[in-house]
Amino acid sequence: MRWGYDDGMDLAARLIELLGATRVHTHPIDRLIYAKDSGVSSGDPAIVVLPETTEEVAAIVRMAAGADMPIVARGAGTGLAGGAVPASGSVLVVLTRMNAIYDVDEIGRTAWVGPGVINLDLSDALVDQDLHFAPDPSSQQSSTIGGNVGTNAGGPHCLAEGSTIAHVLGVEIVTVDGDIMVLGGAAPDPPGYDLRGLIVGSEGTLGIVTRVLVRLTENPPDVVTMLISFDGIGDAARTVSDIIGSGLVPAALEMMDGPMIEAVENFVHAGLPVGAGAVLLAEVVGHPAGIAAEADLIREIAVANAATDIRTATDEDERALLWKGRKSAFGAVAQAAPDYYLNDTVVPRTRFVEVLDEICAIADRYDLRLLNVFHAGDGNFHPLISFDASEQGMSEKVVAASHEMVHAAIAAGGTLSGEHGIGIEKRDLMSRVFSVDDLDAQARVREAFDPEGLLNPGKILPEGSRCFDRPAT
Amino acid sequence: MAWVTDFAPTTSELDTCIDCGLCLPVCPTFRVTGDESASPRGRIAAMRAVDRGLIGVDDRFAEVMDLCLQCRACEVACPSLVQFGRMMEGARAEVTAQLPDWKAFATRTVFGRAIASRSAVVLLSWMVGVAQRAHVTGVLPGAVGKVTALRRVPLPVPTTAGHEWLPDGEPVGTVAFLAGCVMDQWYSDVHVAVIQVLRTAGYRVVAPPNQTCCGALAAHEGAAYDAAKMAARNVDAFAGYDLVVVDSAGCSAHMKGYGHWAAGGADLAERVVDANEFIAALIDEGSLPKVSEGKVPIAIQDPCHLRHAQRIVDEPRSILRAAGYAPVEIDPAGMCCGAAGAYQLSHPEMSDELGVRKAVQVEAAGLPRVASANPGCEMQLKTFLADGIDVVHPIEVYWDSVARHK
Numbered sequence: 001m002r003w004g005y006d007d008g009m010d011l012a013a014r015l016i017e018l019l020g021a022t023r024v025h026t027h028p029i030d031r032l033i034y035a036k037d038s039g040v041s042s043g044d045p046a047i048v049v050l051p052e053t054t055e056e057v058a059a060i061v062r063m064a065a066g067a068d069m070p071i072v073a074r075g076a077g078t079g080l081a082g083g084a085v086p087a088s089g090s091v092l093v094v095l096t097r098m099n100a101i102y103d104v105d106e107i108g109r110t111a112w113v114g115p116g117v118i119n120l121d122l123s124d125a126l127v128d129q130d131l132h133f134a135p136d137p138s139s140q141q142s143s144t145i146g147g148n149v150g151t152n153a154g155g156p157h158c159l160a161e162g163s164t165i166a167h168v169l170g171v172e173i174v175t176v177d178g179d180i181m182v183l184g185g186a187a188p189d190p191p192g193y194d195l196r197g198l199i200v201g202s203e204g205t206l207g208i209v210t211r212v213l214v215r216l217t218e219n220p221p222d223v224v225t226m227l228i229s230f231d232g233i234g235d236a237a238r239t240v241s242d243i244i245g246s247g248l249v250p251a252a253l254e255m256m257d258g259p260m261i262e263a264v265e266n267f268v269h270a271g272l273p274v275g276a277g278a279v280l281l282a283e284v285v286g287h288p289a290g291i292a293a294e295a296d297l298i299r300e301i302a303v304a305n306a307a308t309d310i311r312t313a314t315d316e317d318e319r320a321l322l323w324k325g326r327k328s329a330f331g332a333v334a335q336a337a338p339d340y341y342l343n344d345t346v347v348p349r350t351r352f353v354e355v356l357d358e359i360c361a362i363a364d365r366y367d368l369r370l371l372n373v374f375h376a377g378d379g380n381f382h383p384l385i386s387f388d389a390s391e392q393g394m395s396e397k398v399v400a401a402s403h404e405m406v407h408a409a410i411a412a413g414g415t416l417s418g419e420h421g422i423g424i425e426k427r428d429l430m431s432r433v434f435s436v437d438d439l440d441a442q443a444r445v446r447e448a449f450d451p452e453g454l455l456n457p458g459k460i461l462p463e464g465s466r467c468f469d470r471p472a473t
Numbered sequence: 474m475a476w477v478t479d480f481a482p483t484t485s486e487l488d489t490c491i492d493c494g495l496c497l498p499v500c501p502t503f504r505v506t507g508d509e510s511a512s513p514r515g516r517i518a519a520m521r522a523v524d525r526g527l528i529g530v531d532d533r534f535a536e537v538m539d540l541c542l543q544c545r546a547c548e549v550a551c552p553s554l555v556q557f558g559r560m561m562e563g564a565r566a567e568v569t570a571q572l573p574d575w576k577a578f579a580t581r582t583v584f585g586r587a588i589a590s591r592s593a594v595v596l597l598s599w600m601v602g603v604a605q606r607a608h609v610t611g612v613l614p615g616a617v618g619k620v621t622a623l624r625r626v627p628l629p630v631p632t633t634a635g636h637e638w639l640p641d642g643e644p645v646g647t648v649a650f651l652a653g654c655v656m657d658q659w660y661s662d663v664h665v666a667v668i669q670v671l672r673t674a675g676y677r678v679v680a681p682p683n684q685t686c687c688g689a690l691a692a693h694e695g696a697a698y699d700a701a702k703m704a705a706r707n708v709d710a711f712a713g714y715d716l717v718v719v720d721s722a723g724c725s726a727h728m729k730g731y732g733h734w735a736a737g738g739a740d741l742a743e744r745v746v747d748a749n750e751f752i753a754a755l756i757d758e759g760s761l762p763k764v765s766e767g768k769v770p771i772a773i774q775d776p777c778h779l780r781h782a783q784r785i786v787d788e789p790r791s792i793l794r795a796a797g798y799a800p801v802e803i804d805p806a807g808m809c810c811g812a813a814g815a816y817q818l819s820h821p822e823m824s825d826e827l828g829v830r831k832a833v834q835v836e837a838a839g840l841p842r843v844a845s846a847n848p849g850c851e852m853q854l855k856t857f858l859a860d861g862i863d864v865v866h867p868i869e870v871y872w873d874s875v876a877r878h879k
Binding site for chain 1: 490494496519527554555
């Protein structure tokens with residue numbers, strides 16, 4: 001039988017003893033419910049557990065490792081690269097219940113938080129202190145801090161603020177041996193190796209993050225948010241290049257193409273310019289006098305590049321609505337077709353228009369429907385292919401086209417992932433950007449933490465990354 | 474065995490979800506448990522697994538579906554416009570059809586049959602009314618004891634169906650009125666207020682005699698065939714009326730979805746208007762007065778089937794403002810209070826947890842009064858709120874204000 005009850009049963013009984021029956025799932029329905037994240041890959045966990053404390057995580061890891069079962073960490077399951085897809089027969093450790101915020105230091109602007117704290121909840125909880133957590137992935141209303149750390153998540157405002165790694169000062173992890181370690185800390189420039197830096201972006205392959213010391217950012221005194229429309233995507237892209245070229249670093253600089261504008265507007269009803277070729281969402285933050293001048297400069301550059309309309313949000317509600325439009329882009333594409341595949345490539349800004357043309361040509365060649373959103377400011381592309389996986393041969397076609405798109409970005413001097421992590425879906429493309437020696441070095445790091453390869457196996461590094469795995473040449 | 478009823482979630486409905494997970498944080502049961510199996514996306518995954526033949530409808534499937542409050546907050550958060558409420562009603566219908574246990578039998582008996590029978594509801598209401606007067610409700614077991622928190626049920630119990638009310642002058646038009654099932658007996662004060670306000674605006678109000686319960690509770694609890702029958706009967710009862718005013722959010726939300734339930738249902742759905750949106754529009758166009766007596770702050774709680782299912786948010790607020798109050802927000806997310814119709818009885822633990830959370834939000838406003846436009850929420854709030862906080866209905870408050878200034 002495909003969905004058996006028997007595998008891992010003894011362990012399940014012991015886990016129920018530890019956590020209680022409501023926090024341990026082994027039923028086939030639960031295994032299917034937890035089979036995937038927001039990406040397209042799926043797996044099959046043997047047991048799903050929902051711990052509440054670091055000690056429980058440590059006990060779970062010891063039991064699972066003792067039974068030689070793979071261990072996979074999961075937050076809200078909003079990842080797009082399959083990082084939290086459970087290996088077959090694994091123990092899936094769901095960290096959403098570890099959602100306490102403790103030790104907020106208003107002066108030092110730090111806080112220790114559980115990995116299950118939802119990104120936006122953290123900022124909402126700090127409203128009175130006038131602080132927020134700067135990384136703002138589009139999934140921020142749902143995704144957890146633990147997941148943001150696992151993937152080194154980015155977001156529109158990471159253009160000026162840097163991605164998650166710039167906002168994590170320390171982590172508490174449970175190692176594969178069940179030991180509890182704290183890496184990094186609030187002190188600037190801690191001595192020794194920066195192991196904290198290794199953990200950020202490691203997707204649960206080096207340990208399970210059970211607490212995070214986050215850096216908090218002061219809310220800006222003022223903000224100007226503009227929605228700029230263009231007839232063609234080339235005009236929008238040139239505007240981006242010129243803005244960055246002027247030396248200005250906006251807080252955010254986002255782009256959507258025509259098909260995406262239409263899909264988003266149908267949900268958000270924000271008065272987006274349906275029919276326009278592209279829009280830029282530009283935001284500047286700071287002191288009122290300074291940002292007024294910056295906003296004027298952006299408007300001038302946009303007009304010089306044939307902008308057809310410039311709308312400035314007049315209040316916080318309008319600003320929130322414009323951002324809601326941008327942040328619901330991925331979900332909104334389901335109106336077009338039931339499945340989508342999303343790339344996360346980065347290209348040098350100077351090659352932006354050229355690579356975009358190539359990506360569109362690839363989609364045309366494969367006869368695929370393409371919608372585009374971009375973190376345009378830092379050259380991060382999210383070309384999104386909308387398709388129906390139930391059509392014969394469609395999934396293979398989509399993957400082939402996506403790989404060509406990634407190759408186009410790499411050939412132009414870019415790389416294969418900006419912020420979503422590698423997971424399963426980008427794993428086999430790693431050898432396109434890393435040499436065999438690079439991959440071997442990364443695999444050795446992983447072995448140092450997890451010699452048996454039990455932590456989130458099959459993620460990040462392609463099969464055969466260790467040099468002795470390599471076929472003789 | 475996959476699906477067995479005509480109500481099951483269809484493959485194309487299920488395909489509208491792309492697993493983005495933006496629904497998770499607005500789902501009350503996910504918020505409490507952190508468990509994907511208690512989230513909209515997880516429930517869709519379970520439905521999909523049955524639809525694809527990977528699993529059958531078993532007790533665990535039933536448990537996963539039954540924990541849902543059907544508040545439909547997920548639909549508001551969903552950029553893919555997934556019709557979650559419709560699919561959940563279909564999944565519940567499957568559970569009832571495929572697991573014919575005592576619970577399915579009880580569900581059909583109570584929500585499919587008894588509630589559609591006026592004499593059964595009158596009998597039950599009479600028993601509640603007597604129990605309230607004998608001060609014995611407090612000893613009733615568990616959630617049933619919550620009837621203590623009900624308004625006092627009038628004796629003898631009233632009924633609205635079959636009656637007609639005329640305005641003082643020449644009618645500007647006629648509207649039909651849904652009497653409802655428990656609303657008719659347990660919240661007759663709200664009916665009175667709505668009817669009087671409609672009369673004041675110049676309308677003739679008719680409650681057709683052959684109407685029945687809207688069927689929302691039956692649909693929510695999986696008694697789909699009974700729900701379909703009730704919808705069909707109401708399609709007949711309300712034929713010929715241009716507008717049908719409904720003053721319970723759960724009923725108006727359900728009737729606006731009648732297209733799924735009966736032939737001619739889509740046509741009736743078009744003519745259904747919630748009392749809040751109708752009266753707010755009448756105030757806005759000047760057909761009803763704005764009473765100005767200062768700005769008394771009042772907390773406001775949104776019933777899910779008004780706010781999420783019908784996206785009616787501004788209307789109860791503008792009614793309160795017209796009554797001289799200044800509405801104070803208690804919860805920007807509009808999280809369910811845990812009442813959710815029969816849910817209080819079937820899942821007392823989850824219902825109580827959400828009730829306590831909502832009470833904390835209301836009490837944080839520090840006001841003596843909270844407005845809520847739904848009887849279920851009112852009962853839940855009264856159960857969990859500290860003494861000294863009144864729960865009132867916006868339209869009752871408005872009528873009270875208008876009557877005093879006449």
